[in-house]
Amino acid sequence: MFYIPLYYMYLDNKIITLNSAYATRLNGTFNSNLLFNFRNILSEDESFVRAYISVMNAQFPNSFYIITTTNNVFNYTYNDLTLRTITIPVGNYNATSLITEMESLLTLNTTPMTITIDADTGKLTFTASVNFSIYQTPFSAVLGLFRETTISTLIDPVFSVLSVLTASYPLNLLGPKQILIKSSQLAISSFDSKTLGINDTLACIVNGVAPFGLVQYEMTNELNKNLLINPNIAQIDIRITDENDNLYDFNNINWTMTLCLTVERSDEPRLTPPLIPLVKDLDKKEVKVKDPVDEELKLLES
Secondary structure, three states: OOOEEEOOEEEEEEEEEEEHHHOEEOOHHHOOEEEEOOOOOEOOOOOEEEEEEEEEEEEEEOOOOOEOOOOOEEEEEEOOOOOEEEEOOOEOOOHHHHHHHHHHHHHHOOOOOEEEEOOOOOOEEEEOOOOEEEEEOHHHHHOOOOOOOOOOEEEEEEEOEOOEEEOOOOOOOOOOOEEEEEOOOOOOOEEEOOOOEEEOEEEEEEOOOOOOOEEEEEOOOHHHOEEOOOOOEOOEEEEEEOOOOOEOOOOOOOOEEEEEEEEEEEOOOEEEOOOOOOOOOOOOOOOOOOOOOOHHHHHHHO
């Protein structure tokens, strides 16, 4: 009898818990660019078919600030063409505290301005005793003077009219809206509108908690299980960024995360009897079946 080899597939799940306290920090107390030096997480052996990665849960402290080193520079001119700069200290601000800080720094820079906010529109108005202009920076976009951007430029500033300038858009102190988990070693097929191409984002988490709260995420469906591109993984690198690809500054406070590595594997071939027997002797002699004998006719012929 013939036998048909059958291959059996099974899932090999590995839970990987990550705590930033036990990683190699690549950006110091920012705690957002880390390397976990595992010995061997995944290797492409004979049983390997494919692998998937998913973020099962994550806990991030909202210890980062609204105004950071990436969006705290204010460039402007005051009564002449001399470029001036004030730098806002990093931290969390509301409209009142930010206006107070800016007015104080502008006065110390011998370029006093009065800043007010319209309670109905949320737009800022800058007033001085001389004409001035404000240049495009990430911070001036926060102030509503330009469209939100991460590119700093000294081209096409906005000018005051009769020493008064009102922003085109509302003051935006919402801060980062997303927490992106990125990894080159755990790369999947993901895209973003900033580059219009493939990036290394592993998961995207909504930041909807107040400052100094806890951002919590938990996987709810299989759509968050993604095919791994790299079948051989020894180390795990993790970068935590906002929606503009700026690394977060967690201010030395640790975060935790749980990953699930799912590997599809195949067993060795097994020999099992087929469900339908195979005919092998096709040259057997045909056996004739006799017709029934009429016993009464047989007696008459005797």
